[in-house]
Amino acid sequence: xxxxxxTSDWHLGRQLYGQNRxxxxxxxxxxxxxxxxxxxxxxxxxxxxxxxxxxxNHAAQELYYQFLAHCAxxxxxxxxxxxxxxxxxxxxxNAPKSLLSALNVTVIGAATEHLEDEVLVLRHTDHTxxxxxxxxxxxxxxxxxxxxxxxxxxxxxxxxxxxxxxHYQNIYLHAQNIREQLAADIPIIAMGHLFTQGGVTIxxxxxxxxxxxxxxxxxxxxxxxxxxxxxxxxxxxxxVAKTEHIRYCGSPIAxxxxxxxxxxxxxxxxxxxxxxQIHCIDIPVFHVLKRITGNEASLRQQLQYLIAxxxxxxxxxxxxxxEMVADLSQxxxxxxxxxxxxxxxxxxxQFIHQVLPHQTxxxxxxxxxxxxxxxxxxxxxxxxxxxxxxxxxxxxxxLQQIQQQDAxx
Numbered sequence: 001x002x003x004x005x006x007t008s009d010w011h012l013g014r015q016l017y018g019q020n021r022x023x024x025x026x027x028x029x030x031x032x033x034x035x036x037x038x039x040x041x042x043x044x045x046x047x048x049x050x051x052x053x054x055x056x057n058h059a060a061q062e063l064y065y066q067f068l069a070h071c072a073x074x075x076x077x078x079x080x081x082x083x084x085x086x087x088x089x090x091x092x093x094n095a096p097k098s099l100l101s102a103l104n105v106t107v108i109g110a111a112t113e114h115l116e117d118e119v120l121v122l123r124h125t126d127h128t129x130x131x132x133x134x135x136x137x138x139x140x141x142x143x144x145x146x147x148x149x150x151x152x153x154x155x156x157x158x159x160x161x162x163x164x165x166x167h168y169q170n171i172y173l174h175a176q177n178i179r180e181q182l183a184a185d186i187p188i189i190a191m192g193h194l195f196t197q198g199g200v201t202i203x204x205x206x207x208x209x210x211x212x213x214x215x216x217x218x219x220x221x222x223x224x225x226x227x228x229x230x231x232x233x234x235x236x237x238x239x240v241a242k243t244e245h246i247r248y249c250g251s252p253i254a255x256x257x258x259x260x261x262x263x264x265x266x267x268x269x270x271x272x273x274x275x276x277q278i279h280c281i282d283i284p285v286f287h288v289l290k291r292i293t294g295n296e297a298s299l300r301q302q303l304q305y306l307i308a309x310x311x312x313x314x315x316x317x318x319x320x321x322x323e324m325v326a327d328l329s330q331x332x333x334x335x336x337x338x339x340x341x342x343x344x345x346x347x348x349x350q351f352i353h354q355v356l357p358h359q360t361x362x363x364x365x366x367x368x369x370x371x372x373x374x375x376x377x378x379x380x381x382x383x384x385x386x387x388x389x390x391x392x393x394x395x396x397x398x399l400q401q402i403q404q405q406d407a408x409x
Contacts, residue, residue, distance in 0.1 A: 001270055001271065001272055002042055002043070002130050002131060002186075002187070002270070002271040003039055003040050003041050003042045003043075003268070003269075003270050004041070004042065004043045004044075004045060004131075004189070004228070004230075004268070004269040004270075004271070005032075005035070005036060005039060005041045005043070005044050005045070005077075005266055005267070005268055005269075006045045006047065006230040006247075006249050006266065006267040006268075006269060007032065007044070007045070007046055007047070007249055007252060007266045007267075008046060008047035008048055008049065008085075008193070008230070008231070008232030008233075008248070008249055008250070008251070009047075009048065009049045009085070009232050009233070009235055009250065009251040009252070009255075010025070010028075010046070010049065010050050010051075010251070010252060011049055011051065011052040011087065011251065011255060012025050012050060012051050012052060012056060012060040012063055012064055013025075013051055013052045013053060013056045013057050013059070013060030014052035014255060016255075016256065016289075016314065016344060017344040017345050018344075019314065019342070019344050021253070021287070022059050022060075022063070023286070023287070024253050024286040024287050025060070025063055025253070026063060027286040028252045028253055028283065028286060029063060029066075029067045031283065031284060031286075032067075032252075032266070033067070033070060033071065033074070033076055035266065035281060036071070036076040036077055037074070037076055039268055039281075041076065041077040042077055042078050042079070042130065043077060043078065043079045043080075043081065043122060043130075043131065043133075044071070044076075044077050044079070044080045044081070045081050045133070045189075045191055045230045046080065046081070046082040046083070046232075047083060047085075047191050047192065047193055047230050047231055047232030047233075047249070048083050048084055048085025048086070048087075048088065048137065048138055048193030048232035048233065049085030049086070049087045049088060049193065049232060049233070050064060050082060050084075050085070050088055050093065051064070051087060051088055051089075051092075052087055053087065054087070054088065054089035054092065055089070055092075056092075068080065068100065068103060068105055069103070071103075072103040072104065072105075078104060078122070078124065078125065078130075079104050079105075079106070079122045080103075080104065080105040080106070081105075081106050081108075081120065081122075081133050081135050081191065082105065082106070082107045082108070083107075083108050083109075083135050083136065083137040083138070083191050083192075083193060083232075084107075084108065084109035084110055084137040084138055084193070085137070085138050085193040085232055085233065086138045086193065086233070088109065088138075089109075090109035090110030090137070091109065092109070093107050093109035094107060094109035094110070097109070106120055106135065108135040108136075108137050109137060110137050110138075110140075110143070111136075111137060111139055111140070111143035111144070111167075115167075115170055115171055115174060116174055118134060118135050118136055118137075118171060119132065119133075119134055119135075119171060119174050119175050119178065120132065120133045120134075120135055121178060121182070128184075129182050129184045129186050130186060131186050131187050131188075131189055131271070132175045132178055132179055132186060132187070132188045132189070133189045133190075133191065134168075134171045134172065134175050134188065134189065134190045134191065134226070135191045136167065136168065136171060136190065136191055136192050136193075137193060138193040138194065138233075139163070139164055139167060139194065141160055143163075143167075144160065144163025144164050144166070144167050161217075161218065164194065164218055164222065165218070165219075165221075165222050168190065168192075168222045168223065169222075171190075172188065172190070172224075172225050172226060175188045176188065176225070185273045185274060186273075186274065187227035187228060187271050187273075187274045187276070188225070188226055188227050188274075189226065189227060189228045189229070189230065190223060190226040190228070190229045190230070191229075191230045191231075191232075192229065192230075192231050192232070193231070193232045193233045194218050194231070194233055195217055195218065195233055195234065196217065196218045196219070196220065196231070196234075196240045196241075197217045197218065197219050197220070197241070198240070198241060199217070199234045199238070199240070199248070200234065200236045200238050219241075220240050220241040220243055220246060223240075223246050226245075226246075227245065227271070227274050227276060228245045228246075228269055228271075228276050228278075229245065229246040229247070230247075230249070230267070231246070231247065231248045231249075232248065232249075233248070234248045234250065235250050235251040235255055235259060236248070236250050236259075236262065237249055237250035237263075237264070237265045237267075237280065238250070244278055245276055245278065247267060247278075249265055249266055249267045249280075250262075250264060250265060251264065252264050252266070252283050253283075253285075253286060253287075254285075254289050256289075257289055257290075257291045257316040257345075259289075260288075260289035260290055260291055261290075263282055263283075264282070264283040264285075265280040265281060265282055265283060266280070266281050266283060267279075267280055267281075268280070268281055287312060287313075287314065288311060288312070288313040288314070289313070289314045289316075290306070290313055290314070290315055290316075291315075291316045291317075291318060292315060292316070292317050292318070293317075293318040293319075293320050294319075294320055294321070295319070295320060295321030295322075295323075296319070296321055296323070296325050296328060296331075299317050299319065299328075299332060300331075300332070300335060303315070303317075303332060303335050303336055303341065303343075304335070306341050307335075307336060307339045307341050310339075310340060311340065312340040312341075312342075313340070313341055313342070314342050314344050315336075315341060315342065315343045315344065315345075316343075316344060316345045316347065317332055317343060317345070317346045317347065318347040319346065319347060319348045325348070328346060328348050329346040329348065332346055333346075374392070374395050375392075378391065378392075
């Protein structure tokens with residue numbers, strides 16, 4: 001039997017409204033090591049977005065390398081395979097790959113020049129093959145399509161989708177040929193970091209804002225033939241098109257208040273030959289996040305209850321009252337002073353509406369996504385509805401190009 005553990009979207013180094021979350025990431029990685037040992041894991045798959053930014057801080061890097069070193073020192077698994085995500089710097093991930101290979105850690109930070117370099121034959125200690133892993137990282141436009149001039153937006157989208165589809169098709173055929181040459185009844189496993197059709201996202205998770213319409217939404221047919229598909233990018237654990245062996249494991253901790261209360265998971269896959277048995281393992285909550293809503297009295301009442309519980313918790317307070325309370329934020333922060341309750345954000349748009357009644361929407365920039373800013377510009381300039389979709393798609397392409405340039409820098 002072959003035991004695989006599928007995880008993704010660690011986002012090491014991520015902060016939440018300025019709050020350092022190092023202790024949570026550290027607790028998760030310690031839990032993951034214990035889980036690997038308990039599950040007798042042979043292969044750990046990390047499907048992209050290891051770090052939250054292309055320039056992770058020293059603490060995030062230390063967690064990453066300490067985890068990999070501990071796995072090797074304690075023989076927690078035979079192989080670790082890591083692919084780059086859209087948040088990762090491909091060059092940063094790839095830089096130590098030769099060194100990490102000595103620890104049986106394989107890193108594919110970006111699409112390779114030769115397709116076969118993304119196809120890995122993993123072997124047992126006796127050198128017999130255990131699995132073939134098609135480690136496909138986050139695919140950028142330049143990786144999979146020609147940069148043809150004078151293409152319409154729809155044609156560019158189709159070219160991108162076709163390029164991704166062709167990449168997976170070619171890599172599967174190559175893996176299939178290897179399996180035939182090996183004459184071994186072993187699974188072919190795909191990894192990917194992308195957005196699939198029907199994928200479920202959460203408000204303000206940093207994923208939804210990257211996509212409009214059908215931009216880079218991949219159909220399940222792309223993964224035809226693979227025995228298991230380990231995906232990253234979406235933070236909600238889910239299957240793709242109700243297909244059990246094609247799934248996202250989701251992020252290991254809640255990345256924002258929109259994910260608060262969501263049960264986080266890693267996916268355990270046990271192969272007997274090429275037949276997978278899949279079950280999800282719940283991840284403990286290492287620090288509670290909670291969004292509370294209501295008028296002033298309700299918010300105070302909810303906070304007093306949470307203070308009495310004496311459990312460390314991060315709070316987002318959303319004011320929904322009709323009265324203007326100019327010093328609401330200060331009042332609520334004073335209320336939780338000297339307690340283990342920490343308010344990270346007080347959302348009080350009613351105050352701005354009252355103070356500036358002639359402005360329909362006036363928000364602080366940290367409260368807005370690039371998409372919301374762009375939509376506000378469209379509204380302010382009275383852009384016709386028939387033109388908005390095309391402009392939004394163009395805006396998304398610009399954002400993605402900026403991301404790609406940042407990841408290469």
